[in-house]
Structures are given as C-alpha cells and as structure tokens.
Amino acid sequence: MISALQLRAARALLGIDQRQLAELSGVSLPTIQRMEASEGNVRGMIDTLTKVIDALDRAGVEILADNAESRGFGRGVRLKQARAGST
Numbered sequence: 001m002i003s004a005l006q007l008r009a010a011r012a013l014l015g016i017d018q019r020q021l022a023e024l025s026g027v028s029l030p031t032i033q034r035m036e037a038s039e040g041n042v043r044g045m046i047d048t049l050t051k052v053i054d055a056l057d058r059a060g061v062e063i064l065a066d067n068a069e070s071r072g073f074g075r076g077v078r079l080k081q082a083r084a085g086s087t
Contacts, residue, residue, distance in 0.1 A: 002053060002063055004038040010061040025055035 022029040
C-alpha cells in the first residue's frame with residue numbers, strides 16, 4: 001500500500017511533477033491526480049499501483065510501509081507517526 005501523502009512526498013523528493021510521474025510510470029495524468037487526491041491509502045488497480053511504485057523505485061525513491069526497515073542506503077524521509085485521519 002501507498003498513501004497519497006507518500007506519493008506526493010516521493011514526487012517532491014525527486015523534484016518531478018505529476019505529468020513526469022505519469023510518463024515515468026506509464027499511467028495517465030488523471031490517474032496520478034486521482035491517486036494523489038485520495039484520502040489515506042491510494043485505491044486503484046493493483047497493476048496501476050505497481051507501475052507507479054516501480055517507477056518511483058527506478059527513479060530512486062523507496063516506499064516504506066509502517067514499521068518497515070529500509071532496504072537501501074542514502075537519505076530519506078519517514079513520517080514518525082501517522083496523522084489523525086490518515087491510514
């Protein structure tokens with residue numbers, strides 16, 4: 001799972017806009033926009049979510065689940081505690 005907050009943060013770390021993420025992932029711009037506008041976890045087709053997460057990974061961003069250890073090295077950002085209302 002990936003949250004809308006994680007998706008926006010990943011793009012910010014890469015310095016790319018929604019259109020660039022759409023191109024990197026092969027997902028339409030309106031789909032990226034809907035994903036980022038989601039409340040909490042992004043909902044969608046598994047294939048679409050996989051494409052986006054794989055594109056972020058190839059670009060150098062590791063998406064971490066709750067309480068997961070990082071498998072890589074380098075700088076990063078992690079939310080210490082989930083905000084109220086986000087899951």
